[in-house]
Amino acid sequence: xxxxxxxxxxxxxEEMFINPSLRDGDAVVSWKQLVEASxxxxxxxxxxxxxxxxxxxxxxxxxxxxxxxxxxxxxxAHMFEEPSTCSGISTSPRNAFMxxxxxxxxxxxxxxxxxxxxDFLPVMLDFLALSLEGKEDSxxxxxxxxxxxxxxxxxxxxxxxxxxxxxxxLLIPAIELTATEDLQQMGDVPMWKSPDEQKGxxxxxxxxxxxxxxxxxxxxxPEVRP
Numbered sequence: 001x002x003x004x005x006x007x008x009x010x011x012x013x014e015e016m017f018i019n020p021s022l023r024d025g026d027a028v029v030s031w032k033q034l035v036e037a038s039x040x041x042x043x044x045x046x047x048x049x050x051x052x053x054x055x056x057x058x059x060x061x062x063x064x065x066x067x068x069x070x071x072x073x074x075x076x077a078h079m080f081e082e083p084s085t086c087s088g089i090s091t092s093p094r095n096a097f098m099x100x101x102x103x104x105x106x107x108x109x110x111x112x113x114x115x116x117x118x119d120f121l122p123v124m125l126d127f128l129a130l131s132l133e134g135k136e137d138s139x140x141x142x143x144x145x146x147x148x149x150x151x152x153x154x155x156x157x158x159x160x161x162x163x164x165x166x167x168x169x170l171l172i173p174a175i176e177l178t179a180t181e182d183l184q185q186m187g188d189v190p191m192w193k194s195p196d197e198q199k200g201x202x203x204x205x206x207x208x209x210x211x212x213x214x215x216x217x218x219x220x221x222p223e224v225r226p
Contacts, residue, residue: 003133005037006185009174012028046174064164071168076117076119104141107141124149140192146179
């Protein structure tokens with residue numbers, strides 16, 4: 001499969017998580033044509049979403065995903081418990097999770113800016129679409145993001161969508177199908193692990209607070225500019 005097709009799938013799904021009033025209709029048509037030819041199951045799932053009640057409603061989007069959202073698109077919010085005290089924020093698993101994601105983005109030259117947090121689902125999909133081209137080291141890091149952070153965060157997010165009867169739950173299978181195809185395209189390239197993880201000294205699925213950028217810089221990873 002051409003990397004362009006995978007990128008189109010990530011882009012198409014990412015666009016569905018934008019307020020309907022702001023979606024780029026022309027881009028959706030273009031991406032959808034590529035996905036229909038290369039990953040018809042993903043295209044069918046997106047069609048199911050678009051044909052469902054609420055998929056084109058800005059009110060549904062805002063009430064579910066924006067204003068004090070019952071189902072926020074921040075995967076870390078579904079994967080980790082929020083610290084009960086301010087002093088616990090710096091040592092919380094979610095904080096380490098966010099630091100590592102930020103380190104990954106920085107290593108690829110992906111400019112997150114200050115608009116969104118690194119665990120915002122559309123940001124993660126955007127990064128995966130932009131970072132498809134690369135050598136083995138970059139594939140190892142992308143495999144880590146997909147296997148450790150994207151895919152494990154989808155089931156709890158899906159449960160949240162189901163609990164509140166949100167139409168956006170229909171997009172979860174499309175993400176899973178795309179990410180699984182992405183992993184298959186990587187072949188037998190293993191997931192990147194930090195030195196501490198290789199020694200079995202890390203119990204969390206994230207790096208320690210001091211490691212992300214420094215450890216990844218040691219890998220001499222290629223930059224991918226958005």
